[in-house]
Each structure stands twice: as structure tokens, then as C-alpha cells.
Amino acid sequence: MSRLPAISLSPAWNPLHIAFVGAHDQVDEFETYLTLLVEGTEKLESDGMNLLSGLDLEKTNLLQQIWSSISTDRRAELSETLVELADDNPELEYESVFRLSLSDVDAQIRKASIKGLWDCEDRTIIAPIIQLMRTDEEEEVRSVATQLVGKFALQGELGKLLPVDQDLVINGLMESIYDPEETLEVRRRVVEALGPVSKSEVYDIIRDFYDDEDERLKGSALYAMGLSGDESWLDFIIDEMSNPSPLLRYESAHAAAELGSEEVVPELANLVEDVDSEVQWMAVTALGTIGGGHAVEILRKLLNHQDASIKQVATESLEQIETFSDPMKLMDRGPLFDDPDESVEEQSDS
Structure with missing residues (x-):
């Protein structure tokens, strides 16, 4: 039997060669874009910034080499734009860029980088974020x-962190809360972050902040109460719904929504007519989060509210x-809409 002659593929038709050439072209395109970033002569366009999505190690190293050569204003604009692009386009992933820029000399860029990593669940970012x-x-x-x-503290409480990482998170927060040189603004954020942590020491910290005369600290304590999942805080939350401070009324309503207890629905009904629109x-919103028959009854009435924004939120x-x-909560009152074919919008127009 005769054999067919061996076919010698030219390099241009060799699949491996094509893959190599394609990858090389991609790197060339990426390097060209980096040059434009450094020169600062081109307007930042989404097509170009798409090249920064999903960077491999080689491209990340190239970006790192030229990062400081990009002007500060340009880096700041780039970082903030990437955060917006990632928010609007879930398929885009700029984690490598944000990790790199965590150590930028400019505070606004570091701040944007942290925001850009908000959805990152990789445990390797925990230590650098705690360091910041x-x-x-x-x-x-x-x-x-x-x-x-x-x-990450919340993830730890949900069992989604390794014990060593959970300890790192809690210890870092505790160091901050007891740091006498830390500012009020940061310390109140620490209290909020500690909210879901189920430790008796955290309960005492929240109570201390709640008793503080500064309403910002008190507001953060209310926020933490909501995240705690501990209904022993309900009386405190209900008390603050009649506080003269709009901030504290707002935070108490938010905490009520987080706890999800139907016990607070009557008090929330009073806040629906609050003089402050944000509290309203x-x-x-809290009524919608908590649900239940009484909440549905209140929300239905709000469909005829004179304020269009309240009608919209009720809808x-x-x-x-x-x-x-849970449908079981509403069985005694029937479906949300009297007619299964009737929409909320139709009810609000009636």
C-alpha cells in the first residue's frame, strides 16, 4: 500500500505558530496602549481600557513597570473610570490593576483601588487591605x-473564611477600635464593620458607641445593631425611631430592615410620614424588606400617596x-394584588 507523502505545513499555517503570532500581536497592542497612557495624548476610551481587563502575569508586570510614569491625574482618572466600567460591565475584570494601584502614592487612587476590589473574594487581598x-x-x-x-468580617461569620483569615480580620478591627490615635470617622466605620461579629466584646463596643453623645457614633452603633442579627437590640432601635435627629431615625429604620423583625412594622408606619424625605x-424600603401582612397593607395604601416618589418606592x-x-406570611391576606392580572402600577393609578 502506498503512503501519502508527508505534508509540510508552512509556519503561516501551523496552528501553534498562529497562536504564538496572535499572542505576540496582543502583547504589541497592549504595549502600544501603555505607551499612549504614559504619553497622555490620547483620551481614555473604553475600547482601550478593555485591554486592561483580565490581565495575565506578563501584562501585569508590563503595567507595573510603567505605572509611575503615567501622570498622577491620568492614573486617577484611569482608576476611577475602571471602577465605573467594572460596575456597569460585570464581564470586565480589573483586579490586577486595582491590586497594583493599592500602593500608589496618591490617596485618591488608593481609595479608588479599594472600591474596585469590593467584589473580590480572594483571600490574598485581606492582608493588604488591613494594612491600609x-x-x-x-x-x-x-x-x-x-x-x-x-x-470580610461578615463572610467570616457566614463560614466563608478560613479561621486564620477570620482571626486576621477581627484582630485588625479590634486594633483599630482601641487605637487612641484613630479618628472618629474611622472608628465609627470599624464599629459598623464589627456589627456581624458574634462576640460578647463586640456587643459591649456597640453599646458604648450607642451611649456616646456624638450622633455619628450613635448612628454607626445602630447600623451595627442591624447587621448583628440580634433581636435583643430591637428596643434600642425602636426608641431611636422617635429621636429628633433625622440621621438617627434613618439609621434606626435601616437597622430594622436588616434585622427583619415584623415587630417594628407599626413604628416604621409612623416614619412613612416623617418630615425628612430620606427617612420616609x-x-x-424597610417595610418592603421585612414584608408580612401588615407591611403589605401599609404599602398598598401608599400606592395612593400624594408624593410620587413615595408611590414609586412603595411599588x-x-x-x-x-x-x-415567604408566601406563608401573606396567606391570610391573599395575594399582593387583588386581581392576579393587576399590576402595582395599575393599582397606583386607581
Whole structure:
């Protein structure tokens, strides 16, 4: 049997060669974009910034080499724009850029980088974020870092962190709360971050902040009460719903929503007619979060409210209950809408 002659593929048709050439072209395109960033002559466009998404190690190293050569204003604009792009386009991933810029000399860039890492659940960012929380020279950077550490504190309570990482998070927060040189702004963010941590020491810290005369600290204590999942705080939360301070009424409504107890629904009903529009909004939103028959009854009445914004929030809250609430809570009152084919919008127009 004769054999077919061996076919010798030219390099241009060799699949491996094509892959190599393609990868090389991508690097060339990336390097060209980096050059434009350094020169600062080109307007930042989304097409170019897409090249910064999902960077591999080689491209990350290239970016790191030229990062400080990009002007500060340009780096700041780039960082803030990448945060916005990532928020609007979940398929884009700029984690490598944000990790790199955590150590930028400019505070606004460090702050933007922390925000850019908000959805990152990689345990390797915990230590550098705690480092920023504890040692960054700028208060606003420490404050934003503390909020991200708080997200990891919640994950730890949900069993989503390794014990060693959970200890790192809690110890870092405790060091901050007891640091006599730390500012009020950062310390109140620490209290909020500690909210979900189920330790008796944390309960005492929240209570101490609640008893403080500064309403900002008191407000943060209320926020932490809501995150705690501990209904022993309900009486404190209900008391603050009649506080003269709009901030504390707002935070008490928010805390009530987080705890989710139907016991606070009558008090939230009073806040629906609060003189402060933000308190009104939070009260209506809280009713939608808590749900239950009484909340539905109140929200239905709000569909005829004279304030269009209240009607809109009530509509959204009813839709939220219909979608997510336990149907057993509403069995005694029937469906959210009297007619299964009737929408909330139709009710609000009646």
C-alpha cells in the first residue's frame, strides 16, 4: 500500500505558530496602549481600557513597570473610570490593576483601588487591605479600607473564611477600635464593620458607641445593631425611631430592615410620614424588606400617596415582597394584588 507523502505545513499555517503570532500581536497592542497612557495624548476610551481587563502575569508586570510614569491625574482618572466600567460591565475584570494601584502614592487612587476590589473574594487581598486600614496616612483611605474589611468580617461569620483569615480580620478591627490615635470617622466605620461579629466584646463596643453623645457614633452603633442579627437590640432601635435627629431615625429604620423583625412594622408606619424625605424613603424600603401582612397593607395604601416618589418606592417594595417573601406570611391576606392580572402600577393609578 502506498503512503501519502508527508505534508509540510508552512509556519503561516501551523496552528501553534498562529497562536504564538496572535499572542505576540496582543502583547504589541497592549504595549502600544501603555505607551499612549504614559504619553497622555490620547483620551481614555473604553475600547482601550478593555485591554486592561483580565490581565495575565506578563501584562501585569508590563503595567507595573510603567505605572509611575503615567501622570498622577491620568492614573486617577484611569482608576476611577475602571471602577465605573467594572460596575456597569460585570464581564470586565480589573483586579490586577486595582491590586497594583493599592500602593500608589496618591490617596485618591488608593481609595479608588479599594472600591474596585469590593467584589473580590480572594483571600490574598485581606492582608493588604488591613494594612491600609491600620497604617495609611489618609483618613479617607483608612475609612474605605475598613468598610471592605467589614465585608470580610461578615463572610467570616457566614463560614466563608478560613479561621486564620477570620482571626486576621477581627484582630485588625479590634486594633483599630482601641487605637487612641484613630479618628472618629474611622472608628465609627470599624464599629459598623464589627456589627456581624458574634462576640460578647463586640456587643459591649456597640453599646458604648450607642451611649456616646456624638450622633455619628450613635448612628454607626445602630447600623451595627442591624447587621448583628440580634433581636435583643430591637428596643434600642425602636426608641431611636422617635429621636429628633433625622440621621438617627434613618439609621434606626435601616437597622430594622436588616434585622427583619415584623415587630417594628407599626413604628416604621409612623416614619412613612416623617418630615425628612430620606427617612420616609428608608421606612418604606424597610417595610418592603421585612414584608408580612401588615407591611403589605401599609404599602398598598401608599400606592395612593400624594408624593410620587413615595408611590414609586412603595411599588418597588411590594414587588420585592411578591418576589422574595415567604408566601406563608401573606396567606391570610391573599395575594399582593387583588386581581392576579393587576399590576402595582395599575393599582397606583386607581
